[in-house]
Amino acid sequence: MSAVFNFQSLLVVILLMICTCTYIRSIFPNFIGRHRIGWKGIFWKMARIGERLSPIVSASCIIMAFYIIFV
Template structure:
């Protein structure tokens, strides 16, 4: 977690982290769609939204 903090303050690194999150969520959804599809709302809904955007 400590190595993620400097990435938040650098705009290019922050965009890289967000893009990596979206691609990872889309990949996980392609393998096990029920894992992300059952959590469309709430805090875990962020991962579902990232997966849909990443597609």
């Protein structure tokens, strides 16, 4: 089943993309930072969400991990 049709898988994919984009931006700031518009701007927006809402994103990752392991 595709991640688009399963809500839990969609949340996992979104959380992983946010964490990955934030990590890549912290190591290579110009790689994601220069593409702010267009379809590549999605990665820049995900990196900004990860930077500004890092406590909420990390709590969501922990909750999702416990949910996947124990449920």
